[in-house]
Amino acid sequence: xxxxxxxxxxxxxxxxxxxxxxxxxxxxxxxxxxxxxxxxxxxxxxxxxxxxxxxxxxxxxxxxxxxxxxxxxxxxxxxxxxxxxxxxxxxxxxxxxxxxxxxxxxxxxxxxxxxxxxxxxxxxxxxxxxxxxxxxxxxxxxxxxxxxxxxxxxxxxxxxxxxxxxxxxxxxxxxxxxxxxxxxxxxxxxxxxxxxxxxxxxxxxxxxxxxxxxxxxxxxxxxxxxxxxxxxxxxxxxxxxxxxxxxxxxxx
Amino acid sequence: xxxxxxxxxxxxxxxxxxxxxxxxxxxxxxxxxxxxxxxxxxxxxxxxxxxxxxxxxxxxxxxxxxxxxxxxxxxxxxxxxxxxxxxxxxxxxxxxxxxxxxxxxxxxxxxxxxxxxxxxxxxxxxxxxxxxxxxxxxxxxxxxxxxxxxxxxxxxxxxxx
Numbered sequence: 311x312x313x314x315x316x317x318x319x320x321x322x323x324x325x326x327x328x329x330x331x332x333x334x335x336x337x338x339x340x341x342x343x344x345x346x347x348x349x350x351x352x353x354x355x356x357x358x359x360x361x362x363x364x365x366x367x368x369x370x371x372x373x374x375x376x377x378x379x380x381x382x383x384x385x386x387x388x389x390x391x392x393x394x395x396x397x398x399x400x401x402x403x404x405x406x407x408x409x410x411x412x413x414x415x416x417x418x419x420x421x422x423x424x425x426x427x428x429x430x431x432x433x434x435x436x437x438x439x440x441x442x443x444x445x446x447x448x449x450x451x452x453x454x455x456x457x458x459x460x461x462x463x464x465x466x467x468x469x470x471x472x473x474x475x476x477x478x479x480x481x482x483x484x485x486x487x488x489x490x491x492x493x494x495x496x497x498x499x500x501x502x503x504x505x506x507x508x509x510x511x512x513x514x515x516x517x518x519x520x521x522x523x524x525x526x527x528x529x530x531x532x533x534x535x536x537x538x539x540x541x542x543x544x545x546x547x548x549x550x551x552x553x554x555x556x557x558x559x560x561x562x
Numbered sequence: 563x564x565x566x567x568x569x570x571x572x573x574x575x576x577x578x579x580x581x582x583x584x585x586x587x588x589x590x591x592x593x594x595x596x597x598x599x600x601x602x603x604x605x606x607x608x609x610x611x612x613x614x615x616x617x618x619x620x621x622x623x624x625x626x627x628x629x630x631x632x633x634x635x636x637x638x639x640x641x642x643x644x645x646x647x648x649x650x651x652x653x654x655x656x657x658x659x660x661x662x663x664x665x666x667x668x669x670x671x672x673x674x675x676x677x678x679x680x681x682x683x684x685x686x687x688x689x690x691x692x693x694x695x696x697x698x699x700x701x702x703x704x705x706x707x708x709x710x711x712x713x714x715x716x717x718x719x720x721x722x723x
Contacts, residue, residue, distance in 0.1 A: 311627040312608035315588065324585075326632055352621075376697020378675060379609060381621040382628070463696040 333386070333441055338363060345443040347386025351375060354385055363447035366405055366454035366474060370397040373456065376464040389425075390440045392432050392495065394530075395466035397456065399426055400490035402443065403498055404454075404472040410442040411435075419444075426495040451476050452484075455554045457547050458491065461534070467491035468534040469543035473551045477559045482506045487548065492529035492540050499526035502548065516552055520545045570634040574599070575643025583630040590614045592630035593640055601641035601670045605699065612698030615671035616640050622678045641670035650677050652718065656711040664702035671698050676712045683723060686716050 313319040327333065333348035336357045343363055345354070354360050355371040374397050375383055388398040389409065402409070402422040409420045411434050418438070425433050434440055448454060458470030470491045476484040485503040488496050502525075505518040529540035571580045574597060583592055588607075593599040593616070605611035607626045614625035617639040644650050650673055656662070663669040672695065679686065679694045686694075691712045692705070700708060 311588070311629075314586065315607040315626060324629075326629075328632065376612070377678060377694055378612065378615050378622045378624050378697055379627075382623045463693050 327439070336360060338447065341447050343445045343447055345385055345445070347390075347440045347442060348384050349386070351380035351383045351385070351388075355380065364405065364445055365448055365452075366401050366456055366472060367398070367445075369454065370401050370456045370472065373397050373458050373460070373464065373467070373470070379464075385443055386440045389443060390432065390434060392426050392430050393466065394429060394494050394496070395468075395470070395491040397458065397467070397470060397472070397490065400470065400472040400488040400496040401456065402445070403496045404474045404486045404488040405445045405448070406486075408444040409434075409440060410444060411438040412441045413438040417441075423498065429494040431495075448474070449476070451478065453477065453555045453558045455551045455558075457551055457554075459543055459547070469529075469540050469547060471544065471547045471551050472496075473555065475555045477511075477555060480510050481508055482511070482555075483508070487551070489527055489544055491534075492527055492544055494530060497527055499523060501525045506552070511556065516549060519552065520548050523548055568631050568634075570631055572633050572636050572638055574638045575640060575646065585629070585631050587630045588626050589618075589628040589630050589633050589638075590616070590625035592633075593625065593638070596630075599640050599642050601645075603667055603670060605667070610699070611668075612671045612675065613668050615674045615698065617644070617674055617677070622675050639674075641673060644674060644677060650680070653677070653680065653711065653715045656714045657708070660707045660711040660714070662703060662707040662711040668698055668700040668702075672700065672708055676715075679712065680715060680719065683716070683719055685720060686713070688713060691716075 334346045336349055336359050337344050338359050343359060351374050361368045385398055388396050389402060392399055407422040409422055409425050411418050420433050427433060453475050455473045458467040460467050468491055472488045474486045475482055485507055487499045487502055490496050501522040502519050505522045506515055509515050523545055527544055529537045531537045565584045567582045567584050569582045581596055590602050590604055593602055602616050602625050603613040604626060605613035609624045609627045615622050616625040619636050653676060675695055675698050688709050691709050
């Protein structure tokens with residue numbers, strides 16, 4: 311709608327999918343949370359299934375937009391639009407979501423990691439519709455944290471980070487860090503996590519992770535900040551997020 | 563290019579309306595231009611400023627981010643309708659009392675958004691109120707007076723309930 315209002319897009323045909331009942335609803339089946347693409351932010355924020363099984367999404371909803379937008383905006387819309395500063399695409403990557411797209415030729419499942427291609431670009435073909443988001447529920451040992459910096463509460467992030475981690479025997483066994491509001495798509499940081507996974511947690515380990523982020527992340531400059539400022543903010547968030555996980559599991 | 567139009571039926575401020583609208587007209591342009599309901603304002607027209615906030619089927623939405631044709635079959639309330647029903651008369655009086663508006667451009671959106679917070683009546687901190695109104699820009703007041711007015715209304719309603 312913003313691009314229509316600004317006359318930036320002039321589609322010949324626009325199809326309103328809002329009233330398709332099959333695209334709505336949130337269910338849990340065999341350990342997978344299935345979220346219909348038309349589930350509104352307000353419904354996701356209030357869903358007992360999401361709050362119980364997908365803490366990362368539940369936390370992220372506090373940052374997603376403002377009340378008037380949450381009442382109408384949908385998870386499918388957020389993911390299909392692929393705004394690089396949006397929370398839900400990053401959460402989908404962090405949680406290893408599978409995105410289901412459908413066309414007249416049938417259904418296709420795409421891993422979230424392969425779905426986001428670039429600035430507002432996804433692996434969805436023009437004749438396909440994103441119909442469902444399937445997310446494996448978080449395990450009891452998982453710790454999830456989402457943090458972001460924004461100009462106003464609810465605005466798109468200047469810098470943000472979604473994290474899913476497992477910490478056992480004094481070290482991170484699993485760590486997925488997905489950065490948003492930086493590159494042209496949600497970015498999974500591998501070198502940063504390699505600096506931490508399987509190593510006994512220490513201040514040195516924390517520093518190594520933060521230092522490694524420069525090798526993972528090459529933020530784009532925009533009106534909200536330069537590339538170097540964004541990298542700095544993401545480093546700060548990395549430290550805070552790792553500290554939060556450690557606090558959560560109760561290690562000194 | 564001929565503009566394509568569609569007929570829509572909806573209720574606006576309690577009144578049943580049937581009109582033929584251009585398919586690309588957004589809802590607030592429809593309310594302002596076709597129905598003369600100029601209380602809903604257009605600031606940014608891309609969902610950021612909140613001046614166009616209206617109530618559709620009981621929920622506050624951005625009027626500029628909906629097409630008029632999408633409102634077919636819905637129940638719409640604008641600031642004019644909410645004023646008429648008296649639902650937010652106390653809030654409006656508190657806005658006046660606290661001088662919570664200067665130019666007044668954001669005020670209808672602020673009131674419609676705050677009305678949703680007031681419907682679910684429970685104690686609210688100033689931070690709750692700020693978070694709830696965070697999608698509505700005001701360039702005059704600095705927000706304190708607006709938060710004061712909403713806070714006063716919440717507290718008075720809680721006291722009276």
